[in-house]
Amino acid sequence: MASQGFRTDSARRRPARSLPAGQRETDWPGVRLHIVTGKGGTGKTTAAAALALALASGGHRTLLAEVEGRQSIARLFDVPPLPYEETKVAVAPGGGELYGLAVDPKAALLDYLEMFYRLGRAGRMLEKIGAVDFATTIAPGVRDVLLTGKVYEAVRRRETIRDGGAEVERPVYDAVVMDAPPTGRITRFLNVNEEVVGLAKVGPIRNQANSIMTLMRSNLTAVHLVSVLEEMPVQETADAVTELEQIGLPVGGVFVNMVREPFLPPSALEAATRGSLDRSEVLDGLAAAGLGRRSRATGNDTSHAALATALLEEAAGHGERVAMEHTERGELLSLGRPTYELPALAGGIDLGALYQLAGLLGEQGAA
Amino acid sequence: MTLDIDTLLDDPATRILVCCGSGGVGKTTTAAALGVRAAERGRRVVVLTIDPARRLAQSLGLAELDNTPRPVAGIDTSAGGALHAMMLDMKRTFDEVIEGHATPEKASQILENPFYQALSSSFAGTQEYMAMEKLGQLRAQADAGEHDWDLIVVDTPPSRSALDFLDAPQRLGSFLDGRFIRVLSAPAKAGGRAYFKVMSAAIGTATGLMTKLLGAQVLKDVQTFVAALDTMFGGFRERADATYRLLQAPGTAFLVVAAPERDALREASYFVERLEDEGMPLAGLVLNRVHTGPAEGLSAERALTAAEDLDDAGEHALTAGLLRIHADRMRLSEREKAVASRFVQAHPAVEVAQVPARPQDVHDLDGLRGVGADLARSGQPVLSV
Numbered sequence A: 001m002a003s004q005g006f007r008t009d010s011a012r013r014r015p016a017r018s019l020p021a022g023q024r025e026t027d028w029p030g031v032r033l034h035i036v037t038g039k040g041g042t043g044k045t046t047a048a049a050a051l052a053l054a055l056a057s058g059g060h061r062t063l064l065a066e067v068e069g070r071q072s073i074a075r076l077f078d079v080p081p082l083p084y085e086e087t088k089v090a091v092a093p094g095g096g097e098l099y100g101l102a103v104d105p106k107a108a109l110l111d112y113l114e115m116f117y118r119l120g121r122a123g124r125m126l127e128k129i130g131a132v133d134f135a136t137t138i139a140p141g142v143r144d145v146l147l148t149g150k151v152y153e154a155v156r157r158r159e160t161i162r163d164g165g166a167e168v169e170r171p172v173y174d175a176v177v178m179d180a181p182p183t184g185r186i187t188r189f190l191n192v193n194e195e196v197v198g199l200a201k202v203g204p205i206r207n208q209a210n211s212i213m214t215l216m217r218s219n220l221t222a223v224h225l226v227s228v229l230e231e232m233p234v235q236e237t238a239d240a241v242t243e244l245e246q247i248g249l250p251v252g253g254v255f256v257n258m259v260r261e262p263f264l265p266p267s268a269l270e271a272a273t274r275g276s277l278d279r280s281e282v283l284d285g286l287a288a289a290g291l292g293r294r295s296r297a298t299g300n301d302t303s304h305a306a307l308a309t310a311l312l313e314e315a316a317g318h319g320e321r322v323a324m325e326h327t328e329r330g331e332l333l334s335l336g337r338p339t340y341e342l343p344a345l346a347g348g349i350d351l352g353a354l355y356q357l358a359g360l361l362g363e364q365g366a367a
Numbered sequence B: 001m002t003l004d005i006d007t008l009l010d011d012p013a014t015r016i017l018v019c020c021g022s023g024g025v026g027k028t029t030t031a032a033a034l035g036v037r038a039a040e041r042g043r044r045v046v047v048l049t050i051d052p053a054r055r056l057a058q059s060l061g062l063a064e065l066d067n068t069p070r071p072v073a074g075i076d077t078s079a080g081g082a083l084h085a086m087m088l089d090m091k092r093t094f095d096e097v098i099e100g101h102a103t104p105e106k107a108s109q110i111l112e113n114p115f116y117q118a119l120s121s122s123f124a125g126t127q128e129y130m131a132m133e134k135l136g137q138l139r140a141q142a143d144a145g146e147h148d149w150d151l152i153v154v155d156t157p158p159s160r161s162a163l164d165f166l167d168a169p170q171r172l173g174s175f176l177d178g179r180f181i182r183v184l185s186a187p188a189k190a191g192g193r194a195y196f197k198v199m200s201a202a203i204g205t206a207t208g209l210m211t212k213l214l215g216a217q218v219l220k221d222v223q224t225f226v227a228a229l230d231t232m233f234g235g236f237r238e239r240a241d242a243t244y245r246l247l248q249a250p251g252t253a254f255l256v257v258a259a260p261e262r263d264a265l266r267e268a269s270y271f272v273e274r275l276e277d278e279g280m281p282l283a284g285l286v287l288n289r290v291h292t293g294p295a296e297g298l299s300a301e302r303a304l305t306a307a308e309d310l311d312d313a314g315e316h317a318l319t320a321g322l323l324r325i326h327a328d329r330m331r332l333s334e335r336e337k338a339v340a341s342r343f344v345q346a347h348p349a350v351e352v353a354q355v356p357a358r359p360q361d362v363h364d365l366d367g368l369r370g371v372g373a374d375l376a377r378s379g380q381p382v383l384s385v
């Protein structure tokens, strides 16, 4: 397990392991469904994608599923919008494969009806008459059962392959990662059983809800939380942990995203915040670096004194920010969950950045 | 162009200010900051917040969620203004609408309906609809002289898309008015007689399937709900339409809030274009959480090179650290300027106010005053394009 006690603010990476593929040491052995939630904009999609890549690395096959109809996966991997079909979106280090799926509730409903009632062309009629819209948008809970149901099906799907002469059965996906709705909606979204209590006591949707709930409550599932080191996301993370535990869902790890390394040692940071850094030392330093003359090009006042004042002011803000992040990190660590840190990447997120984040998740034991 | 917030706030013709934008950009903070500033400049303001951060809610005296505006303590009222604030309780607002439109028996019948309960607490769009409804109520109370509010500042729900606020009420309405629901509640109303004959077989199949899939109870709940709602439905829609028109009326101004990030500014663009299409008045863009610096003249590259030189020489570690802080900030600032100037180029007529990122969350009146002052700071350098 990743350490759960208090950790210092400096980087804390573990040495890379050298285990054979398929036998990685992770904090989540046996987990096949990783559900990723967090406050809006904290990096759920990014973290889910990085986790899926990390889980795929070394010759595995993983599925990254999104459920909000936003085509976030296509945008992130810079591929055309995903059809309602599992599509390979990237290869992982060491020969793994990452598939993406944008779950569409209407298509999922028609799938069901087809499966259970052999509808044939009647499906089109249902659409026309508005019944599909009705069932997927306002019949309470149905939409969520359809969305999670599709993911459930992918987790359980098996295939038979030939290994030498023998036929072996195995799951199609070694792991499925769901880019889930944000913390504000996650409990309701995942608590499908509760949501459909008003529905038919028998019938496919109800049965499906029961099976989904059984899987999600089992040790095959982990619900991870993504946060950044700010008040609201941290608060929402703590609230979500409580709520998820209340409904018996297995809380996974906490992914601390957009972490920035402090640029000064703790004592200097404190002094910076208090405004008691040694100004003359800074002036000397600027002189030594040859900085702080009036710029002829822009006419800006960059004289030593003005520059020193400006830098000290920025340092004070930085110190305040680091102190705040330190407090928020403490809050997250006090949740007692395995914690993984992802740095704020200056260049933003592209495929290369995702590989980098995936590597870090692997090193820290998330995958 | 710089947005002149104080002129907007001081103008008695400004009656409603709507803060919209995508989630997490600072809508609630901006709405609260505008409320405080306007009140301290003499307006009698009510702020409708949707989902304030806990500490902010506490400092506005909103610990209790009772769906009614309460006076905010600690406001300087020497200019003759006042501030009320409230936090939206969407379920309660919906319940009150039902209670206000139906006989007590009918109302309780609706309130107990499981379908209504799901709809009023979880349907995507209900929160937006209820925010509009509440705005309409506050305005009506002001017009009726029940309160002396002369400015309503509205925050909008934390939707992922800024447009949800405008679209959700209609969307909810059209779902409730959707064909299948009408078929369920009164098949003959769904079309003329001939149409009905042709469709009746299909409707029978669909209803049968939905019954199998969802259970007879759900369909029954929906039927009784729609039937109960039917008489008040007209009034319901009229209200939503009236509030929508209120948003188009003179006296209403929209502020689009965005962080200087690609996604947020993309949403802001959609919103700006949409407001134009709808003939709704845009006051301007609030670019929130901008990283500006007091030492813009020193580029990230130069600062970094200097820091490395100092490190190589093995001296002045402190100065090297400060230079790295600066370089990091400048990089961020450059990225923000690049995305922001793309917006400015695409929408040159939109006035912009910038609010610097504070090192910490904004969670008290002083913080809000600070944001208000930043919003109003005139002569700010406009983003260089």
Ligand SMILES: Nc1ncnc2c1ncn2[C@@H]1O[C@H](COP(=O)(O)OP(=O)(O)OP(=O)(O)O)[C@@H](O)[C@H]1O
Pocket: A038, A039, A040, A041, A042, A043, A044, A045, A046, A047, A182, A257, A258, A259, A342, A343, A344, A345, A346, A348, A349, B160, B263
């Ligand atoms: N570690 C990181 N370093 C730099 N940028 C990041 C990092 N993580 C996320 N981002 C950026 O932050 C933004 C939000 O990330 P993302 O879309 O993953 O969040 P989300 O939680 O899925 O958002 P939403 O709630 O809208 O679904 C994106 O522009 C993304 O590229």
Ligand SMILES: Nc1ncnc2c1ncn2[C@@H]1O[C@H](COP(=O)(O)OP(=O)(O)O)[C@@H](O)[C@H]1O
Pocket: A230, A231, A232, B022, B023, B024, B025, B026, B027, B028, B029, B030, B051, B052, B053, B158, B288, B289, B290, B355, B356, B357, B358, B359, B360, B361, B362, B363, B371
């Ligand atoms: N200019 C700013 N500097 C620092 N923090 C800010 C700033 N604006 C907003 N915040 C913080 O960001 C968080 C989200 O702001 P909020 O107003 O609730 O966003 P929204 O209503 O758009 O979702 C809050 O914790 C708030 O204090």
Ligand SMILES: [Mg+2]
Pocket: A044, A045, A046, A072, A179
């Ligand atoms: Mg996302």
Ligand SMILES: [Mg+2]
Pocket: B027, B028, B029, B050, B051, B052, B155, B156, B157, B158
């Ligand atoms: Mg808000």
